[in-house]
Amino acid sequence: MIYSCLPSVNEYLQYMTDQGGERRDLAAMLAPLVRSLIAIELPVLAAHGISMWGYAVLSTLDDSPVRTQAALAEAIGADKTRIIGTLDELQQSGLISRDPDPDDRRARLLSITPNGRKARRSARAAIQANEDRLLAELSPADRRAFLRAAQTLSTLSPEDLAGS
Amino acid sequence: MIYSCLPSVNEYLQYMTDQGGERRDLAAMLAPLVRSLIAIELPVLAAHGISMWGYAVLSTLDDSPVRTQAALAEAIGADKTRIIGTLDELQQSGLISRDPDPDDRRARLLSITPNGRKARRSARAAIQANEDRLLAELSPADRRAFLRAAQTLSTLSPEDLAGS
DNA sequence: TATTGTTATACTCTATAACTATA
């Protein structure tokens, strides 16, 4: 049966019922939401002088430096050729440093600068302030559960998502 | 203050704490998830002989017919020129009907056919079975809250999302 | 003249492949 992978049929029926018997596809619900969220983010980021990919790079590097551009590209789910322009801009703006590894001059050691960190955190504060306004639509309990669930699902590997 | 739009500062602090003090951006969490969900959907849809946009069209028309192509395009968040090829395919496959409105022969009355409805529901069952596997990662309470929250947020108008 | 749908054009984004430099 198609629903045999569920923890229990009762569970399934319960949340189907919660949805009024017609559950919408997850992707169909979330895709427009994400599109809107990004559309809202763009002008905020522009006001901080950074692009969407630039923000993704800064966010990754704010957590920890990265040894190669290819690794950075993979971390943000992009092609290595796609982030080169972004890195050029960020470097020119002084938001990241990008130096040849003395031990292997083919690789580029990437890290965020103090200015980059400042820009990223300022942008994030503005973005999350917007998100807070949306999250205020939810009950406190649902809001916490939603953030927890989003966190859980977003950290699943592509393999987990695609199925064994 | 940047967080003044929150229901209460205490609430904010509470879910920040729940996230370990470092909440990730919503878009940054959800965008890769949605990308993966769509990547999983595509082969399922292909097996049913419909494209992603075709599925969006069928889903909209399954709820109710639409009087013009422009209205349909807006409903699925696409440009009116973008869905023409999709409508051609769906019509040729006999999944939708698309007839000039007798009262205004400029407009095209769009509706789903019985075969289209069958295809859509079959595809949806397969897609939701996949999603169920992912949702099984969540606790029952979180799963219900997540679906409820996604439903709530996804039905906000772009104006609500963008802010007053 | 305005509106619906269609076609044609141009533009953006992305991936693939070729190239340079280091190893």
Place this chain on the structure above:
DNA sequence: TATAGTTATAGAGTATAACAATA
């Protein structure tokens, strides 16, 4: 010969603008 980064080319997807039919 293999790898990291870069550049060049081509392809997909999309939007803008011009067009045809109907009102």
